[in-house]
Each structure stands twice: as C-alpha cells, then as structure tokens.
Amino acid sequence: MTKVHNFSAGPCILPQEVLKQASEAVVNFNELDLSLIEISHRSKDFVEVMENARSLVKELLNIPDGYQVVFLQGGASLGFLMAAYNFLSEGETAAYINTGAWAGKAIKEAQRIGNVNVVASSEDKNFNYIPKGFGIPSDAKYLHFTSNNTIFGTQFKKYPISRIPLLCDMSSDIFSKEIEVNKFDLIYAGAQKNMGPAGTTLYIVKESALGKTGNDIPTMLDLRTHIKKDSMFNTPPVFPIFVSMLTLQWLKKNGGVKWIQSINEQKAKTLYDEIDRNPLFEGVTEKEDRSTMNATFVLKDDQQKETFDEMWKAANISGINGHRSVGGYRASMYNALPLESVQALVDVMKELERTKG
Ligand SMILES: *Cc1c(COP(=O)(O)O)cnc(C)c1O
Numbered sequence: 510m511t512k513v514h515n516f517s518a519g520p521c522i523l524p525q526e527v528l529k530q531a532s533e534a535v536v537n538f539n540e541l542d543l544s545l546i547e548i549s550h551r552s553k554d555f556v557e558v559m560e561n562a563r564s565l566v567k568e569l570l571n572i573p574d575g576y577q578v579v580f581l582q583g584g585a586s587l588g589f590l591m592a593a594y595n596f597l598s599e600g601e602t603a604a605y606i607n608t609g610a611w612a613g614k615a616i617k618e619a620q621r622i623g624n625v626n627v628v629a630s631s632e633d634k635n636f637n638y639i640p641k642g643f644g645i646p647s648d649a650k651y652l653h654f655t656s657n658n659t660i661f662g663t664q665f666k667k668y669p670i671s672r673i674p675l676l677c678d679m680s681s682d683i684f685s686k687e688i689e690v691n692k693f694d695l696i697y698a699g700a701q702k703n704m705g706p707a708g709t710t711l712y713i714v715k716e717s718a719l720g721k722t723g724n725d726i727p728t729m730l731d732l733r734t735h736i737k738k739d740s741m742f743n744t745p746p747v748f749p750i751f752v753s754m755l756t757l758q759w760l761k762k763n764g765g766v767k768w769i770q771s772i773n774e775q776k777a778k779t780l781y782d783e784i785d786r787n788p789l790f791e792g793v794t795e796k797e798d799r800s801t802m803n804a805t806f807v808l809k810d811d812q813q814k815e816t817f818d819e820m821w822k823a824a825n826i827s828g829i830n831g832h833r834s835v836g837g838y839r840a841s842m843y844n845a846l847p848l849e850s851v852q853a854l855v856d857v858m859k860e861l862e863r864t865k866g
Contacts, residue, residue, distance in 0.1 A: 514850035517828035518659055518803060518841040519681065520701040527755040527845075534751060545751055550744050558751050559740060565757035569766055570683075572690045572713060579712045579735045580750050585611070585680040585699040587730075588710055589618035592676050592695055595714075595732050597623040597650050598722040604628045604649040604673070609636040609658040610834065615678060619653070622724070628652070635835070636661040638795040645671050651694065657682035659702065660832045662805030662839060663798040668692060674718060682802050683711070684760060685844060686770040694718040703802075703843050705753030708746040760844065769844050776842045776851045777801040783855045787862050789813060793835060807837030813865055821857045829854070 515522040538545035539554050548555060563578045572578065583591075592615070597603045601623045605616045607630035619625050626649060629640035636658060645652055651674040657664040659681040669675065674694035681702040690696065694715045701707035712732060719733055728734050734742050760769060781799060784792045784806045793805035808814055821829060831837040840854060 512825060514824070514826045514846075514853050515828055516826065516840045516842070516846065516850070516854070518702075518832070518839060519699075520707050521703070521841060521843045522845045523705065523752070523756060524759045524845045527752060527759055530755050531748075531752045535748075546748055550741065550747055555747060556741075558747070558754055559745065562750050562754035562757065563740070565754060565761060566711065566713070569757060569761060570688060570690055570713070575716055576690060577712075577714050577716050577732075577736045579714070579732065579740045580709045580745060580753070581712060581735055581740065582709060582746055584707070584710055585678055585697060586614065588678065588697040588699075588712070589615040590621070591712075591730050591732065592653060592678075592697065593619035593622040594722075594724060594726050594730050595719060596674070596676060596695065596722065598724050599623055602626050602646070602649050604645055604652045606630070606640060606643075606652070606654040606669070607632060608639060608655055608663060609661045611659065611678060611680070612655045615653060615655070623650075631663070636663065637793055637798075639663050639665055639798040645669065645673060647672055649673055651676050653677070655680075657685075657800050657802050659800075659803050659841075660839075661794065661835060662800045662803045663794050664800035664802065666798070681843075682800075684757075684766060684769070685773050685802055687766050700749055700753050705756050706749045708749035709753060711753075756845075772848065773801045773842065773844065776846065776848050777804065779848065779851045779855060780804050780840060780842070783858050787858050789862055789865065790858060793837060802842060804840045804842065805831060805835055805837065806840075807831075813861065816865065817857075817861050820861060821854065824853055824857050826850075826854055826857065 534545040566578045603619055604626050607627050616625050629643035631638050631640050652671045653676040655678045675692055676695040677693055679696050680698045683698040684703050696713040698711045700709045714732055784790050789809060790806050791809055829838045829840050831839045
C-alpha cells in the first residue's frame with residue numbers, strides 16, 4: 510500500500526498499529542473467538558475496556574480527584590445541549606465566546622435552556638483571531654468556549670482567567686497538549702478528532718458542580734445518569750470506545766501528552782514557517798492565535814490552484830481542501846499524523862515555488 514499523508518480534519522488519521530489491533534478485535538477479541546462487537550457490553554472483557562479507557566484518560570490528563578470521566582454518544586453536537594442542560598436553567602445567563610461555527614452551535618443550544626451573553630466574538634473578521642481583553646460578567650453561571658476552532662484554524666493559547674466556572678468544547682485539541690483540568694467544571698470532546706473513530710464523546714466533569722440547576726433533565730441528557738452507571742446506563746458504543754482506548758494506550762506507551770505536545774509543536778512550526786517563508790502562500794489567521802492542529806492558508810494567486818492541487822495529490826497528500834466557509838487549504842495535524850507527512854506537504858509547497866515563483 511502506498512503511504513497516504515492524511516490531513517483530514519475529522520474523522521482523522523489514527524495510528525496504523527491501532528487500526529491493525531482494532532481490525533483484529535473485530536474478528537477475534539481477546540482470543541474469545543468472538544468479535545468485540547458481538548459480545549455483551551456487560552461481559553468482563555468489555556467492562557475491562559471501559560475501565561481501561563476511563564483510567565487512561567485520567568492518567569494522561571492528570572485529572573484530579575473529584576472529576577468523573579464518561580464516554581457517551583451524540584457527538585460534541587449533543588454536548589452543546591448537555592453542557593447547558595446540566596449547568597444552566599431558565600432565567601439564568603451563561604457567557605459564551607463566539608470563535609466560529611462550533612461555538613455558534615453551542616450558543617444556539619444554550620439559548621434553548623437560558624439566556625446567553627456573547628461576551629466576545631471574532632465574527633467581524635471571519636473568525637480569524639481569538640478575542641482577548643473582554644470582561645466576564647460575575648453573575649453569569651459559567652463561561653463556555655471552544656479551545657480549538659477546527660474550521661478557522663485558531664486556538665486559545667491561554668485559557669480565559671475566570672471567576673465563574675469554565676466549560677469547554679475541546680473536540681479538536683484534547684490530548685494534543687497538557688491542560689489543567691482543575692480550571693474547568695466541564696470539558697467535552699467528540700472522539701473523532703484526536704482520540705478514535707466517530708461515535709463516542711468524552712466528558713470530564715467536576716462532580717460537585719452537577720445537580721445545581723433544578724432542571725428536570727431528560728434521563729439520557731443528565732450527566733449524573735451516566736456517572737452513576739459508569740457510562741453503562743445503556744449500551745455504550747463499544748467499538749469507538751475500544752479504539753479510543755487503543756489510541757490512548759499508544760499515546761501513553763510513546764510518552765504521553767507531554768511527548769505528543771512537543772511533536773505537535775514541531776509539526777506546526779514546520780508548516781507555518783513554510784507558509785510564512787514561501788512567497789506564493791499566506792496564512793489565514795492572526796499569527797499568535799494559530800492552531801497547532803488545523804493550519805489554514807491560501808495561495809496568493811488563485812491561478813496556481815490547479816497546478817498545486819495536482820502536485821499535492823501526486824505526492825499522496827489527502828484532505829487539505831479548506832472548509833467552504835474559509836476557502837483555500839486546511840492541513841489538520843492531529844496526534845497520529847507523523848512529522849514526515851508535514852515535511853511532504855512542505856516539499857510540495859517548495860516545489861511549486863521552484864516551478865512558478
Ligand atoms: C467536529 C467538532 C464538533 C462536532 O462534533 P460531532 O462529534 O460531529 O458532533 C464540535 N466542536 C468542535 C470544536 C469540532 O471540531
């Protein structure tokens with residue numbers, strides 16, 4: 510098989526060895542002569558998977574006592590609603606930072622539950638920067654933000670300093686760098702950006718912060734339901750949880766979040782240095798807010814698009830077309846993407862300069 514450099518924004522690249530282990534378990538799991546996906550989720554073998562997955566999350570992110578880790582369904586898109594349901598009630602106000610499409614969707618769901626005060630937004634420049642220096646109202650129930658803006662390519666390098674609880678959608682940069690979990694009441698993330706296949710969503714929640722809204726929360730949307738049942742209230746998505754566990758094992762074995770953080774920084778620097786150096790290209794976002802996960806850039810002269818597109822496709826590069834709301838290109842450099850793939854893209858950019866510059 511030729512090696513494809515997979516820059517997909519999500520679902521994203523996973524380690525080859527994880528895919529191999531996962532495919533074997535689909536046929537014969539733990540030498541049971543049964544598939545992972547055809548055994549009871551209450552069997553000892555699967556309960557072990559769930560426990561391993563949850564404890565790896567705790568270990569890799571250094572999660573302090575008092576926090577619960579659950580794996581649910583519904584994607585981060587349901588997380589937008591669950592965050593509000595579990596932390597906000599009618600008549601109360603929550604503060605939100607609007608840094609793009611996902612943040613906007615989170616705002617829309619919260620408006621179903623209570624009032625939303627958008628305390629900062631970068632909409633005026635098509636979300637190409639992270640707002641700074643805004644006030645946070647002390648009477649709001651919480652401040653919600655999106656740590657990494659997958660579509661626009663911006664990322665919070667410093668988290669807001671807040672007296673009110675912080676809630677964060679970390680779908681596209683969780684496990685990419687060290688974080689201080691104790692700064693948050695809730696972190697949630699769809700698996701398919703940096704952890705596993707689509708189909709499960711990770712929630713990390715400060716347990717003492719739950720149960721304060723007085724809301725009559727539908728059973729499945731109440732985080733306490735799932736905490737009480739160790740993520741087994743109903744049938745969990747066994748395959749995505751299993752593959753997430755394998756990815757987290759891969760991360761741990763190689764040196765954990767600290768290890769991947771330095772590689773991610775190296776990858777991002779390699780690509781952004783070329784975007785800045787190469788006279789044919791330019792970055793889309795403010796430099797200081799550039800995402801290490803999703804780099805957005807454009808060709809200065811659109812007439813070179815056809816040639817460039819042919820060249821990167823010929824180099825076995827996949828998935829770098831930009832989102833339609835930004836245009837240009839987006840190279841997503843999630844944990845499993847090797848540095849050599851970034852180097853392959855940079856080589857094509859240099860080659861374009863040699864032929865067209
Ligand atoms: C992809 C993404 C989502 C949506 O996730 P789903 O699991 O598809 O619902 C939400 N937020 C961010 C930051 C994302 O990158």
